[in-house]
Amino acid sequence: MWGIIATWRMAHDGIVAASEQLKNSGKAGDAAETCIKMVEDYPYYKSVGYGGLPNEEGILEMDAAYMDGDTFKIGGVAGIVDVANPVSVARSLSDHKFNSFRVGNGATKFAQLEGFERKNMMTERSKKMYDLRLEEMKEKGLSAYDGHDTIGAVSLDQSGSMVAATSSSGLFMKKAGRVGDSPLSGSGFYVDSEIGGAAATGLGEDLMKGCLSYEIVRLMGEGMHPQEAADKAMYSFHHKLTKRYGKAGAFSLVAMNNKGDWGVATNVEFTFSVANDKEEPAIYIAQMGDDDKTIIEPITQEWLDAYEKRIKTPIDQLGK
Amino acid sequence: MWGIIATWRMAHDGIVAASEQLKNSGKAGDAAETCIKMVEDYPYYKSVGYGGLPNEEGILEMDAAYMDGDTFKIGGVAGIVDVANPVSVARSLSDHKFNSFRVGNGATKFAQLEGFERKNMMTERSKKMYDLRLEEMKEKGLSAYDGHDTIGAVSLDQSGSMVAATSSSGLFMKKAGRVGDSPLSGSGFYVDSEIGGAAATGLGEDLMKGCLSYEIVRLMGEGMHPQEAADKAMYSFHHKLTKRYGKAGAFSLVAMNNKGDWGVATNVEFTFSVANDKEEPAIYIAQMGDDDKTIIEPITQEWLDAYEKRIKTPIDQLGK
Numbered sequence: 001m002w003g004i005i006a007t008w009r010m011a012h013d014g015i016v017a018a019s020e021q022l023k024n025s026g027k028a029g030d031a032a033e034t035c036i037k038m039v040e041d042y043p044y045y046k047s048v049g050y051g052g053l054p055n056e057e058g059i060l061e062m063d064a065a066y067m068d069g070d071t072f073k074i075g076g077v078a079g080i081v082d083v084a085n086p087v088s089v090a091r092s093l094s095d096h097k098f099n100s101f102r103v104g105n106g107a108t109k110f111a112q113l114e115g116f117e118r119k120n121m122m123t124e125r126s127k128k129m130y131d132l133r134l135e136e137m138k139e140k141g142l143s144a145y146d147g148h149d150t151i152g153a154v155s156l157d158q159s160g161s162m163v164a165a166t167s168s169s170g171l172f173m174k175k176a177g178r179v180g181d182s183p184l185s186g187s188g189f190y191v192d193s194e195i196g197g198a199a200a201t202g203l204g205e206d207l208m209k210g211c212l213s214y215e216i217v218r219l220m221g222e223g224m225h226p227q228e229a230a231d232k233a234m235y236s237f238h239h240k241l242t243k244r245y246g247k248a249g250a251f252s253l254v255a256m257n258n259k260g261d262w263g264v265a266t267n268v269e270f271t272f273s274v275a276n277d278k279e280e281p282a283i284y285i286a287q288m289g290d291d292d293k294t295i296i297e298p299i300t301q302e303w304l305d306a307y308e309k310r311i312k313t314p315i316d317q318l319g320k
Numbered sequence: 321m322w323g324i325i326a327t328w329r330m331a332h333d334g335i336v337a338a339s340e341q342l343k344n345s346g347k348a349g350d351a352a353e354t355c356i357k358m359v360e361d362y363p364y365y366k367s368v369g370y371g372g373l374p375n376e377e378g379i380l381e382m383d384a385a386y387m388d389g390d391t392f393k394i395g396g397v398a399g400i401v402d403v404a405n406p407v408s409v410a411r412s413l414s415d416h417k418f419n420s421f422r423v424g425n426g427a428t429k430f431a432q433l434e435g436f437e438r439k440n441m442m443t444e445r446s447k448k449m450y451d452l453r454l455e456e457m458k459e460k461g462l463s464a465y466d467g468h469d470t471i472g473a474v475s476l477d478q479s480g481s482m483v484a485a486t487s488s489s490g491l492f493m494k495k496a497g498r499v500g501d502s503p504l505s506g507s508g509f510y511v512d513s514e515i516g517g518a519a520a521t522g523l524g525e526d527l528m529k530g531c532l533s534y535e536i537v538r539l540m541g542e543g544m545h546p547q548e549a550a551d552k553a554m555y556s557f558h559h560k561l562t563k564r565y566g567k568a569g570a571f572s573l574v575a576m577n578n579k580g581d582w583g584v585a586t587n588v589e590f591t592f593s594v595a596n597d598k599e600e601p602a603i604y605i606a607q608m609g610d611d612d613k614t615i616i617e618p619i620t621q622e623w624l625d626a627y628e629k630r631i632k633t634p635i636d637q638l639g640k
Contacts, residue, residue, distance in 0.1 A: 055426075061426075070564065071564050071565045071566075072529035072530070072561060072564060072565055073529070073565065074525075074528060074529060078398075078423050078499075079423050079424050079426065096525075097525065098491065098494070098495075098498070098523075098525055099491075099494055099495040099498040099525075100525050101498065101499045101500070101524075101525070101528070102495065102496075102497040102498055102499070103398050103399050103423040103424050103497045103499050104399050104423050104424020104425060104426070104497050105424060105425070105496065105497060106375075106381075106399065106424070106495060106496030106497015106498065107497050109496060109497070110495070110497075171418065171419075174418070174419055175418075175419040175422065175426060175430065176422075176425065176426030176429060177422040177423045177424050177425060177426015177427050177429070177430075178418070178419040178421065178422055178426065179398075179421045179422070179423050180421070184504050184505065184506075185504065185506075185507060185528040185529065185531065186504075186505075186506040186507060186528075186531035186534060187505060187506060190531070204421075205394075205416075205417065205418055205419075205420050205421070208394060208421070208505040208506075209392035209393070209394060209505065210392070211505065211506035211510070211531055211534040214506060214531040214534060214535075215534075215538075218535075218538075241392060244390065244391050244392060245391045245392055245393065246391075
């Protein structure tokens with residue numbers, strides 16, 4: 001038995017590669033890291049790693065985490081810059097008993113001292129998008145916080161070990177040092193190999209109000225199927241936050257238990273990719289259901305074509 | 321009905337002041353902030369605010385958070401420097417829909433732009449302790465990570481609103497940018513005014529493996545008394561982590577429900593202070609019990625005298 005699930009269509013190539021590893025007795029940690037590194041490395045995904053979108057000062061600050069479900073060890077970075085693969089830095093930190101969550105300059109310093117690949121993570125495309133947004137804000141006074149598509153993955157290997165990991169460049173145009181849920185245990189991710197794991201994407205400021213990843217794992221521990229656990233945790237908090245805070249931001253969560261069964265809950269349109277020993281890697285699209293049950297359908301070729309076209313819009317056509 | 325509970329003996333003067341506010345219809349947020357600011361301001365407490373102990377580079381980096389139990393809004397800072405009251409910065413950030421958790425230079429920049437008091441938080445005493453530790457490490461090669469006494473408070477006001485807040489300078493001699501559980505929702509703190517709140521102190525790296533503050537609130541929401549909820553959450557995770565990770569770090573948690581009933585769980589020797597509409601402010605000492613029930617006793621005058629003498633050791637006597 002093995003499996004891996006991750007947030008957004010962008011995860012799919014990584015899911016395909018990681019599932020080959022898991023099929024061939026690869027480790028859960030290697031599979032999760034492979035999946036996320038592929039997203040970090042791909043220049044057309046604008047919310048994770050290389051080609052991500054910067055903060056309001058034009059600095060691309062990134063957050064990432066790694067959690068081992070066998071031992072609960074966690075590594076995390078927040079506000080790290082100029083490093084090719086934040087998830088690998090987080091994984092390395094998870095081996096430290098102390099100082100395993102590092103932020104700002106201290107995180108970047110650790111990555112440099114340890115020899116992680118240094119890289120200017122801005123591309124010509126992300127620079128152009130930043131310039132366009134600055135102009136737009138000057139003209140229309142927009143304060144637009146869109147774009148918070150974190151990659152979050154949960155993997156299970158044939159030995160029964162599970163890992164959860166995340167990586168994100170956070171909100172486009174965020175304030176310097178802003179951190180969302182991605183590197184925060186319980187909110188952005190959680191995993192227990194004896195139960196299962198979950199990972200989140202959406203508005204970090206609201207996700208950390210609910211500790212939804214922890215709650216989904218806990219509910220799976222009570223015996224719920226991942227789909228039931230994800231729907232119950234996400235929708236009940238969506239309703240609670242709407243009532244108490246006035247509005248709930250975007251929440252999307254993926255979950256997998258230690259048998260490779262999976263589930264997803266969302267309150268927006270949300271794509272994801274999943275594979276296990278019974279199901280070939282596939283992309284799905286999910287939406288909020290009326291009865292607090294997420295609606296999940298296979299992705300269409302039409303959707304994929306439109307997505308491909310959108311992310312690869314020629315740079316001179318951006319903003320037109 | 322009203323109440324406030326906070327971690328460590330150091331919280332007591334703040335608990336006395338905050339309980340006067342709550343008695344006179346003060347707000348839960350003001351009471352929690354008052355309590356924590358008094359600890360931040362007092363130069364003899366070496367793990368919070370002014371007079372705190374620095375990281376290995378000699379920089380005093382601080383973490384703090386504030387959560388409103390009515391709306392779930394959260395503000396947090398991590399790795400902030402040169403600001404007199406990190407908890408007040410966190411409270412101010414909790415009013416922001418976006419960018420409410422800021423780390424590193426971005427957190428310090430926010431505090432400066434918003435006019436929060438700028439202050440060199442190192443004292444002659446903390447400089448001396450840093451110098452002594454450097455010498456000691458040179459001589460004995462010690463890698464001593466002691467001193468992680470976060471102030472964490474949970475307050476309930478007469479209108480039924482609840483707040484949780486924390487402040488810490490983290491591990492003495494931590495690596496630059498190291499962050500513990502204090503500013504992390506669910507691990508360092510959590511509160512829901514319809515249920516209750518909890519806050520933690522101890523080894524942040526291990527506390528964030530368990531999301532214990534969230535779990536205690538959740539168990540109180542199932543109807544458990546705060547003492548029962550704290551013991552159940554803390555001891556079951558202590559045992560689980562000991563089995564799976566090999567060892568559990570120091571965990572101490574305080575909890576209060578929305579009736580002002582309180583509870584405490586710990587796996588070390590732990591002092592705390594509490595007051596409510598039925599009980600005068602008092603300091604207690606807690607210890608791990610054999611049967612997964614925390615033992616709580618009133619503090620003795622002898623303990624208090626020894627503590628006072630220890631924290632006020634003349635500077636020229638330190639290390640002797």
